[in-house]
Amino acid sequence: MFLRTSSRKGVKCKMNDTGAMIEVVDLHKRFKDLHVLKGISTSVKQSEVVAVMGPSGSGKSTFLRCMNRLEEPSSGHIYIEGIDILAPYIDINRVRTEIGMVFQSFNLFPHLTSIENIKLAPMSVRKISDQEATERGMALLDKVGLVDKAKVYPEQLSGGQQQRVAIARALAMQPQIMFFDEPTSALDPEMIGEVLDVMRNMAKEGMTMMVVSHEMGFIKEAADRILFLVDGLIVEDGTPDQIFNYSKNERTLEFLSKII
Amino acid sequence: MAQPASSQTNISRLSDLKDKVGHVPFIRRNSFVYGSLSLLVIYALFLLPSKGSPDTVDLGRIVIFCLLLLVWAFIIFTDELKPEKLKTIMVFSIFIIAGWLYYRYSTARWGEMGFLFFNLEMVQKAWPTLVEGFWTTLLLAICAAIMSTVIGLLLAIFRSFNNPVLNFFIIAYVDFFRAMPIIVLMMLIYYALPFMGIRLSAIVSGILALGLNSSAYVSEIFRAGFLSIKKGQIEASSALGLNPIQTMRFVILPQAFRVVIPPLVGNYVASAKDTALASSISIIELLKAGLSQKSLLANPSPLIFVTALYLVMFVPLTRFSGYLEKRMKESQRQVRL
Known part of the structure; x- marks a missing residue:
């Protein structure tokens, strides 16, 4: 729905009505002579939590980053709510407001306090008032359990706290989809739990999520599906139970044996 | 096993040094050398000619005295065994001796020093012109700073688009104005442009030349500031839909400004000092005011006063920019930890 307003001058959007939230068709990404994604096709339903796993260099992060065009895909189609976001008339910034993204390295704005980090995008992009943004921001900080850190700068927060503020910042735009690019890889072990708890709650509330992660416990419990990527291709696609217990794929078994 | 401590310390000084540095030059081993050199210096001191302008032979004596003094100082200064206090005293006494020698043999009219150089009456006479010059200098400096900041920032922003054609022109601009001496630029604008039908007043030419030159540096400073921002910041911001x-x-700008302020202040100070060049195109700024009053009153006091004023203005400013740089480095260290 939201994207139709972004089509300019009455140009009709290419529609792809499969009812899926995200539909990826034959996605390729090349960095000069390096072929990272070699034709990925999948779809994600509303409220589905999809974990993306795979050995390093398999293209997990690139896949995720292609889907909000932080990396420009080389070819293929990405439909979000049925609308082709690679079409030339699409206002990508409008699309991105509907997709929250959480990074491995948090990427909080160091010159702003926690609450200012959260308020920035709603106020500048959505043009909502300072007061309203502050109220919403405090509610989100409450959700991630950091109300007392509202006026604190990122450098005074621990890694886990920074990542939770980053999640609140992404949620402040009220996105329909959340992408997590290895959200716990840069954290000390004792801080991983607090971030995963927040993510678990979001999954329960019905957020559509794609998570690049190797946190087995979290994936088993919260994920509806696992995409297993090897060398830019999806080699397995199934429920955690199927993949962890009944997989016959050699590459998957080898990888799982290493991380468990 | 228990050897008497005294026999150890007896050999100590020299043999320790030998262990440390291997070879100890003969000249340091013998206090006789110090003694005889000191005596030579004192002998040369007595041979110094009497007061007044020296002739060639006298000049030779002075030079020999100075050389001996320096050799003596050098030998003491490079001796690790001599106490630091002695070396400090020595350096000060050399300055004092140099001053004394200059006072003794220069042709300066020492008696008229107060009248010539520190004549408050003359400064008072020149005062209105000097004040006017001061305001002109301030105007030049501030206008050039504003102009260079605006142009420099715009250039840096355009540069960050990474458009090859735009980049070519910006790089050419920066190269041109960094290579061009400011005084040449001023002359060009003030004396050559009128032939192309562009007549600018002296003050505008001065501001333009200073501002254009400084803008090239400012744009490079801002560019470095932009480059210092991590890619993740821009990604996070785009991912939010900005x-x-x-x-x-x-x-980008709020973060870049913090990085950029110390070098920017340094650049403004440098640019403000360059306002003195504007005297070459008949702008009555501080230096020109001092010079003209010096000629008019036939007394260098106004010029000395102007010099002092420059120092009073710029010593705190350079100190301030140094302080900013130091604080910047400290805060960066804190963030890394």
Whole structure:
């Protein structure tokens, strides 16, 4: 729905009505002579939590980053709510407001306090008032359990706290989809739990999520599906139970044996 | 096993040094050398000619005295065994001796020093012109700073678009104005442009030349500031749906300004010092005011006063920019930890 307003001058959007939230068709990404994604096709339903796993260099992060065009895909189609976001008339910034993204390295704005980090995008992009943004921001900080850190700068927060503020910042735009690019890889072990708890709650509330992660416990419990990527291709696609217990794929078994 | 401590310390000084540095030059081993050199210096001191302008032979004696003094000082200064206090005293006494020698043999009219150089009456006479010059200098400095900041910032922003054609012109601009001496630029603008039908007043030419020159440096400073911002910041900002202009305004600029302020202040100070060059195109700024009053009153006091004023203005400013740089480095260290 939201994207139709972004089509300019009455140009009709290419529609792809499969009812899926995200539909990826034959996605390729090349960095000069390096072929990272070699034709990925999948779809994600509303409220589905999809974990993306795979050995390093398999293209997990690139896949995720292609889907909000932080990396420009080389070819293929990405439909979000049925609308082709690679079409030339699409206002990508409008699309991105509907997709929250959480990074491995948090990427909080160091010159702003926690609450200012959260308020920035709603106020500048959505043009909502300072007061309203502050109220919403405090509610989100409450959700991630950091109300007392509202006026604190990122450098005074621990890694886990920074990542939770980053999640609140992404949620402040009220996105329909959340992408997590290895959200716990840069954290000390004792801080991983607090971030995963927040993510678990979001999954329960019905957020559509794609998570690049190797946190087995979290994936088993919260994920509806696992995409297993090897060398830019999806080699397995199934429920955690199927993949962890009944997989016959050699590459998957080898990888799982290493991380468990 | 228990050897008497005294026999150890007896050999100590020299043999320790030998162990440390291997070979000890003969000249340091013998206090006789110190003694005889000191005596030579004192002998040369007595041979110094009497007061007044020296002739060639006298000049030779003075030079020999100075050389001996320096050799003596050098030998003491490079001796690790001599106490630091002695070396400090020595350095000060050399300055004092040099001053004394200059006082003794120069042709300066020492008696008229107060009248010539520190004549408050003359400064008072020149005062209105000097004040006017001071305001002109301030005007030049501030206008050039504003102009260079605006142009420099715009250039740096355009440069960050990474458009090859735009980049070519910006690089050419920066190269041109960095290579061009300011005084040449001033002359060009003030004396050559009128032939192309562009007549600018002296003060505008001065501001333009200073501002253009400084803008090249400022744009490079801002560019470095932009480059210092991590890619993740821009990615996070785009992922939130901020467009490039919003990203620049809310994320890049506020962070870049913090990095940029110390070198920027340094650049403003340098540019403010360059206002003295404007005297070459008949702008009555501080230096020109001092010079003209010096000629008019046939007394260098106004010029000395202007020199002092420059120092009073710029010593705190250079100190301030140094302080900013130091604080910047400290805060960066804190963030890394």
